Amino acid sequence: MSGGHRLFYPALPVVAEHAPHRAVYVGDAEGRCEILAWDRSAGTARQVTDRPAGTIRAAIDPTGTTIWWFDDDLGGVGTWRTCGFDRPDRSVAALPSVPPARHAGIAMATDGTTAIGLSDDGGMTLFLRSGDGRVSERAHVTGYAYLVDLDPAGQLAAIGADAATDAAVTVFTTDGGRVADIAGRADGRVWALGFAPGSGPARLLLVIEDRGGYLPATWTADDGLVRHDWCRFDTEITAGWFPDGQRLLVRQDRHARSLLHEVDLAGRTRTVVDTPTGSILDAAVWPDGDIAYVWTDSVTPPQLRSVRGLELPEHPGGQPDAGGPDAVTAPTDYRREEIRVPGPGGPIPALVAVPTDRDGPRPAVFLVHGGPFQHARDAYDPLVEVLVSTGCVVVRVNYRGSSGYGAAWRNDFSAGVGLTQLEDLAAVRAHLVAEGVVEDRRTALWGTSWGGYLTLLALGRQPELWRLGIAISPVADYVAAFEAATPAVRALDVLLFGGTPGEVPQRYARSSPITYVDQVRAPVLLAVSTGDVRCPPAPVEHYARLLAGRRVPHQVVRRRAGHEDFDAQSHLALMQTVLLFMQRHFDGVRDEGTPVALAMARPVG
Template sequence: MSRGYRLFYPALPVLAEHAPHRAVYVGDVDGRCEILAWDRRDGTVRQVTDRATGTIRAALDPTGNTVWWFDDDLAGVGRWRICDFGRPDRSVEALPGVAPARHGGIATATDGTTLVGLSGDDGLVLHLRTANGRVTEAARIPGYAYLVDLDPAGRLVAVGADASAGTAVTVLTADGERVAGIAGRPERRVWALGFAPGPGPARLLLVVEDGGGYLPATWTETDGLTRHDWCRFDTEVTAGWFADGRRILVRQDRHARSLLYEVDLDGRTRTVVDTPPGSILDAAVWPDGDIAYIWSDSVTPPQLRSLRGVELPYGPTGPGGPSAPDDTATTDCHRDEIWVPGPGGPIHALVATPTDRELPRPAVFLVHGGPFQHARDAYDPLVEILVSTGCTVVRVNYRGSSGYGSAWRNDFGAGVGLTQLEDLAAVRAHLVAQGAIEDRRVALWGTSWGGYLTLLALGRQPDLWRLGVAISPVADYAAAFEAATPALRELDVLLFGGTPDQVPQAYARASPITYVDQVRAPVLFAISTGDVRCPPAPVEAYARLLAARRVPHQVVRRQAGHEDFDAQSHLALMQTVLLFMQRHFDGVREEGTPVALAMARPAG
């Protein structure tokens, strides 16, 4: 078991298939996410990237000799570069002459042939680079799509799209010829996960949603799709292969926590992998057979664990993350979870309450992003910060959240956003009735889709919420659609049942700007200049409307993309937000956990 070094970005190191002692991972370099090359045999670590905005995407060829990393700008547009594992300071373009685009997937065959997906407004383009460096265009796929995997022989390619569409999964040859398609439906979504390693016929792993549950499936060119109905899960799962191409490692998200299973598809057995209670943010079977995973719980920042006891190395700036476990800042609070009756069924919420204050207390509802994510039993520095100010922190897994089954995840019956507000209001009413929180001192704080719900609630439910913090929010859904990437447009069409031109009333009904004249609570906005997921211009327009009505507000503008991987930037933002709350939200005290200690990793 690891000593608990914090990971700056909660993703597993990537190991070379034929040289598993060589790995690359995202580590902390002066408070930024950067790619580090790690030789596990001799314990050395070398810094690969050094960019002002940080770097989070990297890959290794099967031999471990070549490191790939994505050199993107704040909007996510960039080029892949390559360098020798032993000389990371010398990199060159991996695909010379190919225009910059957004990351759309990368996969490598056994012989080192690499397939790269690059996404643009017109769709996905696949580029093939052979082991000797020859680059060709393999295929063009219109609309939203992403590269899933290249089979070990380098012959077949799996491409994913909207899991509920008729084009959910497409299998092509490496030169672009269509081999097969696996269709999804709104009630039977399909996700492709990757080809089995090793020799023999290509075998693709998938997850199928069916009958309210989730089950693994496999596809081969000769047999087509085979469903493994005996291995059904009641909540969302993902999976990856063991090296034998027969077993899979399944990670299940269930009720804010995670479980791991070893599943033998041929032997029809399912065994729980022993992991501590909490959340598993990433998991994989490494080429050497070790099961590795990123684990966290409410008081422990994300850390690498493995069944063989792998530990992160000491990098250029210390241990494998920004700080060691002995300076973890956790506050003295009571942590609980509740189930509250709601209009769509029982609502699960995580509650953290200061132990040094009498009930009831001021409260902050920390609204998770998504729409299909969830609040986890995992370390969140914002919880520590807010509890230290004297506030109870409530995290609600409203309808649309994953980890509670497909019926809950797909329920938007009252409308996009409006369904989620019903659940937030139900949990708030329950806690007020229980005497746990003060009726007149309840705030909302959300990032991305959570920021959107924050703005929507302030206008739709002005009597319930005393203050709002909206980081990278959507303020006008129709305007955001026009500026969005193909992937986000596809999601919006799924949620609303069409485009803004096709169903304008649905977009207007779900847009915070529709209700801006009803907002009375002070609002802090944080927007990023390079944000293509939640564009800043509609938020600026929303803020101007508040200004015209003299509603207290503050706009923080950052030089960043949708996700900011600079710890100092997060630190500055948190300090600004706390000052805003002290001015506009009664009951927030100045003393408490130092923000610098609580910020274990950037919040995404």
């Protein structure tokens, strides 16, 4: 097994199906994410893209001769371009007659026929580009939808949508005819994952949520949907095919860590693949049969590893492509714990990092994960290291709604959207205060995206608990954010709330931070991005004006970025700004020369 090389962006390289010595991946270009072309046989790479905001979406055709990359703006609207693998400096528009739109999937058949999904406010349109470059529109789906895959023969396309609806998965012919509809429901969601490789009848792989667990299923035109009930998992999974089209590689997120399983559908066997303890962020079986994966744990940045052993190439500038800045040096005097705290919905899992240089309670920062269907995991996060070095306890709660703990936990919003999660945050906080780990009057919240939303909601709903809030790209007003959001985000909101703001206005109001802005007492730092279409900046700016009217200490940081910022220097600057804000407002004393304040003011990096 390889010792691994770090990745700048935690996703596997994409390998050409019939030329596995050629691949593309997201690498580091002066602190930005850019696409690199990797000649595995020569062990070399060359940079393909060079854009101010970086590039993260790319594909390569089965023969390894043509690279595709998505040229989008900060809001995610753009066009696909192509270039030769050997001439990455010469790119042309792949769909010259198609207007810019949002990426909604790309897939290729064996002969190079390419299916492209592009979305706008009206839905998703499926385009087909033939091997000789002809482009035609083949299907349109209203609302939120995305292209999953194209079968190897180029005859069928699988389209995914909201996994809990009747239109969870639709199979079309590439002429636009509807072949099959595979329905999901609120307690039995369905996700399509991809067609099996090979020359036989098209066989689509799916995952089904069933009775609190998850299992693989397959669909063919002749047999319809076939469930593999013998292969049930208790927590969330995703999967892909081995090159033989008979076996599956299943990646399972379980209790803040990950497992890989090799599943033989015909032989009805399941075997755990030997991988180190930690988290696997991406995994696939490459055309040569090697199992490649992106691995990390709490002290190791993400690395590319494989069962057979592989290494990333030399950086085009001659230096090893180590994948961005070095890891923050981990403090030697802290311990990591996993705890379960009694809560209103059952035991609440949390990951806790505690400095050990002295006894007694400490100030604490709760890092609130986003999603909501994500989870805090045994994975490297430099922010944990930085905050521990300041003397703070760092707490990451896998509240109800988090993945990795089964469907019942993931689907529990019984006290209301956001409000359920606040119950769990408060319960973990109370436990750590009672145990003497955390100071009662010095607890802060720090969250991004949906974690930023929970931060603002908690500051208004639980003002007596939280001394400070850091909300990066948050939702501040759920109704205003819904109106400005993309179809994908609106579909998630409808799923969470059980309707639109017009249909269930009381639910949105009860769960919206702006409803409770008059109760906020703690200082707040708000970071917004100009091109953010998931958590639009305008409602956050309005929220900040309301804070200003009440003279609540706050700061607004404005960044030129989309919802996700792929510029390392921008991240660094934001972290330093946040730490200085914490220095001013989190110590609880006028004297800014205390040890905690001085530690928080130290430059990062």
